[in-house]
Amino acid sequence: MRNPFERPPSPGLDPRLAVGVSNWQGLRRLLAERRRLARLLPSGGMGNVLAYCALLLLAAAAPSATALLTGQLVTATAAAPGSPDGWGPATLSLLVAIAVVHVVQQGAEAGQQIFRVALARRIDGSVRARVRELTLQPGGLSHLEQPDLQDDLNRLWDTGGMINRTRSPGTATAGVVAAVFRVLGALVATAVVFAFSPLLAIGLLTATLLIRAINRRQWLYLTEVADDRARHRRRVHEWSELAAGPAAAKEVRLFGLGAWATERRRRSALAWAGPIWAVRRDILRKQGTTMVLAVGAGFAALAVPGLAAAAGLIGIEDLVVYLVAAWGIFAARDVGPDGFDIEYGLGAIRALDRLIERYARLGAAWGAQPPPTGATALADGAASPPPAPRIRFDDVRFSYPGSRRPVLDGVDLTIEPGEVLAIVGYNGAGKTTLIKLLSGLYRPSGGRIVVDGKSLAGFDARELSAWRGRMTVLFQDFVHYPGSIADNIALSAPETLGGERETTWRAVTDAAVRAGMGDLPAPATDGLDTPLRDGEAGALGLSGGQWQRLATARALFAVRHGRRLLVLDEPTAHLDVRAEEAFFDQVVREVRDTSVVLISHRLSTVRHADRIALLRSGRITETGTHEELLDRNGDYARLFRLQADRFQAVQGGNT
Numbered sequence: 001m002r003n004p005f006e007r008p009p010s011p012g013l014d015p016r017l018a019v020g021v022s023n024w025q026g027l028r029r030l031l032a033e034r035r036r037l038a039r040l041l042p043s044g045g046m047g048n049v050l051a052y053c054a055l056l057l058l059a060a061a062a063p064s065a066t067a068l069l070t071g072q073l074v075t076a077t078a079a080a081p082g083s084p085d086g087w088g089p090a091t092l093s094l095l096v097a098i099a100v101v102h103v104v105q106q107g108a109e110a111g112q113q114i115f116r117v118a119l120a121r122r123i124d125g126s127v128r129a130r131v132r133e134l135t136l137q138p139g140g141l142s143h144l145e146q147p148d149l150q151d152d153l154n155r156l157w158d159t160g161g162m163i164n165r166t167r168s169p170g171t172a173t174a175g176v177v178a179a180v181f182r183v184l185g186a187l188v189a190t191a192v193v194f195a196f197s198p199l200l201a202i203g204l205l206t207a208t209l210l211i212r213a214i215n216r217r218q219w220l221y222l223t224e225v226a227d228d229r230a231r232h233r234r235r236v237h238e239w240s241e242l243a244a245g246p247a248a249a250k251e252v253r254l255f256g257l258g259a260w261a262t263e264r265r266r267r268s269a270l271a272w273a274g275p276i277w278a279v280r281r282d283i284l285r286k287q288g289t290t291m292v293l294a295v296g297a298g299f300a301a302l303a304v305p306g307l308a309a310a311a312g313l314i315g316i317e318d319l320v321v322y323l324v325a326a327w328g329i330f331a332a333r334d335v336g337p338d339g340f341d342i343e344y345g346l347g348a349i350r351a352l353d354r355l356i357e358r359y360a361r362l363g364a365a366w367g368a369q370p371p372p373t374g375a376t377a378l379a380d381g382a383a384s385p386p387p388a389p390r391i392r393f394d395d396v397r398f399s400y401p402g403s404r405r406p407v408l409d410g411v412d413l414t415i416e417p418g419e420v421l422a423i424v425g426y427n428g429a430g431k432t433t434l435i436k437l438l439s440g441l442y443r444p445s446g447g448r449i450v451v452d453g454k455s456l457a458g459f460d461a462r463e464l465s466a467w468r469g470r471m472t473v474l475f476q477d478f479v480h481y482p483g484s485i486a487d488n489i490a491l492s493a494p495e496t497l498g499g500e501r502e503t504t505w506r507a508v509t510d511a512a513v514r515a516g517m518g519d520l521p522a523p524a525t526d527g528l529d530t531p532l533r534d535g536e537a538g539a540l541g542l543s544g545g546q547w548q549r550l551a552t553a554r555a556l557f558a559v560r561h562g563r564r565l566l567v568l569d570e571p572t573a574h575l576d577v578r579a580e581e582a583f584f585d586q587v588v589r590e591v592r593d594t595s596v597v598l599i600s601h602r603l604s605t606v607r608h609a610d611r612i613a614l615l616r617s618g619r620i621t622e623t624g625t626h627e628e629l630l631d632r633n634g635d636y637a638r639l640f641r642l643q644a645d646r647f648q649a650v651q652g653g654n655t
């Protein structure tokens with residue numbers, strides 16, 4: 001058996017780790033990717049871009065200016081050693097000029113950092129806004145369940161981790177700007193050295209570019225290896241969350257799973273980081289060539305001007321200028337942090353481009369998704385709501401993406417306007433799936449869902465949006481929004497959020513009372529304004545049943561604002577017997593002119609429905625009223641008796 005703790009193997013040396021320079025294609029790709037980053041510059045704010053460039057220019061020019069001034073200073077003082085003229089006003093002004101250049105250089109370097117961060121953060125902000133816009137756009141859900149998409153989202157939110165660099169498109173863009181200035185500086189320095197010795201200039205530039213290319217190919221391969229391991233990274237996060245996050249804290253403590261979760265996290269971290277470490281080791285072993293080249297070029301940069309000065313071919317002033325310029329060329333050999341920032345940030349940009357492409361395809365399939373509009377006009381009382389819909393499921397079949405197992409296998413069902421239809425069935429029968437199809441979150445693999453005579457599959461984006469605006473769904477796993485009680489209720493009709501507060505408040509209060517929230521616990525001192533956000537001072541913690549009542553209030557609020565199809569998926573699962581008993585009369589019967597689809601395992605909750613449909617083996621196998629189904633003596637009758645007998649047995653046992 002394989003030892004899970006053994007060091008993971010290296011993914012193998014990529015040909016890029018071998019010594020070699022980029023080929024023409026690689027160079028074109030490199031330039032194209034830098035242009036892609038440069039296109040992000042305007043979103044960083046033109047003021048930031050200009051200030052950053054100006055400061056980079058100042059910082060780049062400062063060493064040359066210092067070299068020139070130092071050369072002049074040395075010449076001036078050497079011209080008259082010991083003479084007071086050597087330290088006259090000219091020499092003093094040279095000293096002052098050197099000091100000023102030095103101060104300017106320091107200021108420019110500090111300022112650069114400020115504008116670099118401002119530029120990068122603004123670019124990152126706009127990239128993230130774009131990602132949010134994309135992920136909220138299409139109508140369906142299935143793409144969000146694809147691991148590739150989750151990995152790309154992680155690449156976009158990732159903060160660097162293993163590479164110890166910030167994975168940020170903004171930092172990468174700022175890095176490209178800095179690299180452009182560094183290359184320009186090297187070219188200017190080459191021109192200066194060229195005037196002294198064309199051979200030295202060309203030789204130094206060639207060696208510098210060669211070292212840089214080799215370094216780039218070797219070290220930046222590390223970022224690609226890290227990129228390829230995004231899925232492993234996601235697993236590490238999952239285990240970290242389990243080990244230390246609040247979601248699983250109860251069970252982890254209760255079952256004593258701390259050591260197990262920590263060990264699993266350690267293993268997944270090893271699986272993620274091991275190959276990256278292995279590549280890092282391989283790279284370190286391959287540093288010989290670049291070291292030989294660097295030593296040779298560095299020696300030439302110092303020795304050639306030095307020997308020329310010793311031979312009297314150039315003066316001190318020229319010697320200083322050429323030494324500084326030669327070193328200026330040579331300094332460009334380092335890929336440096338900017339190189340990593342660029343490459344790592346490019347990983348995020350590639351992920352963004354893949355997302356844009358993927359969402360363009362989804363957009364073509366679903367259409368751009370405006371927010372639900374069906375009942376929006378009701379917010380200002382200008383229109384009456386669209387009536388309750390007539391819905392028909394016609395031989396509807398469905399399998400989840402990536403699975404060949406049919407969850408629904410020929411569902412035929414109608415929902416008449418204004419009726420209360422209960423759907424019952426065993427766990428996993430497909431009841432929730434049916435609702436996801438009805439709300440257009442997934443599309444049937446076969447058959448059709450017809451709404452008011454029109455197939456849902458034929459709805460364009462606007463029609464789908466309007467359709468969603470006509471319904472409200474209380475899912476089993478409804479969302480706990482980080483806001484107040486009132487926010488958590490009113491969010492089911494978001495068009496009210498900008499409306500008149502008094503009116504919204506009355507509707508929220510009414511929904512809360514009808515959902516049985518009148519007896520909130522004492523800490524709810526601010527009433528409906530009480531925050532429910534975890535960890536906030538004064539926030540109220542709600543029990544499972546209290547949250548369920550709140551979710552019911554949310555659904556009722558939506559009905560009040562014009563939704564004429566109300567779907568309740570297990571609305572009484574957490575309610576006490578008293579509340580469950582009252583639920584049908586106080587909630588279901590109270591909604592007027594609205595179709596209600598009620599999914600529940602508690603047959604005592606559904607027995608009063610106008611019609612009950614039993615979903616089994618992917619089909620509706622029985623429909624009728626409670627009494628009709630009991631008379632039929634089929635599966636529903638068996639299920640009902642099973643539940644009823646249990647209570648009678650308990651009652652019998654108690655008497």
Ligand SMILES: Nc1ncnc2c1ncn2[C@@H]1O[C@H](COP(=O)(O)OP(=O)(O)OP(=O)(O)O)[C@@H](O)[C@H]1O
Binds near residue numbers: 427429430433
């Ligand atoms: N996102 C998903 N991807 C793949 N399969 C899924 C997904 N969601 C549900 N399923 C599968 O579809 C089947 C039907 O699930 P669904 O949630 O619709 O059942 P249900 O009748 O509502 O069950 P329950 O009564 O337990 O709530 C189950 O077998 C489940 O494994």
